[in-house]
Amino acid sequence: xxxxxxxxxxxxxxxxxxxxxxxxxxxxxxxxxxxxxxxxxxxxxxxxxxxxxxxxxxxxxxxxxxxxxxxxxxxxxxxxxxxxxxxxxxxxxxxxxxxxxxxxxxxxxxxxxxxxxxxxxxx
Numbered sequence: 099x100x101x102x103x104x105x106x107x108x109x110x111x112x113x114x115x116x117x118x119x120x121x122x123x124x125x126x127x128x129x130x131x132x133x134x135x136x137x138x139x140x141x142x143x144x145x146x147x148x149x150x151x152x153x154x155x156x157x158x159x160x161x162x163x164x165x166x167x168x169x170x171x172x173x174x175x176x177x178x179x180x181x182x183x184x185x186x187x188x189x190x191x192x193x194x195x196x197x198x199x200x201x202x203x204x205x206x207x208x209x210x211x212x213x214x215x216x217x218x219x220x221x
Contacts, residue, residue: 116217
């Protein structure tokens with residue numbers, strides 16, 4: 099049974115930082131593309147960042163480039179999202195996701211999802 103468990107969310111002031119982590123089990127982690135998505139109230143779930151199996155290819159949404167950094171540790175089966183210079187517009191539930199694709203930002207291509215962790219940025 100595949101499980102993706104996110105942690106690290108919380109309440110932070112604008113311009114602050116948070117680090118999200120996702121622990122994976124039940125899958126051969128190193129063979130999966132890993133990504134972070136987010137969903138704000140009343141909005142569709144949107145792509146944030148993705149990292150390829152060997153960390154050789156990384157993709158970011160334009161809205162987070164230069165502020166967020168995705169990384170993975172295949173030995174520990176974890177993927178992280180370092181979020182700096184947070185803005186109120188970053189408030190959302192953040193989800194970890196896994197796909198067998200090489201690289202994609204398309205939500206429908208991700209097979210496995212975590213339950214999400216809430217990030218709230220106050221102004």
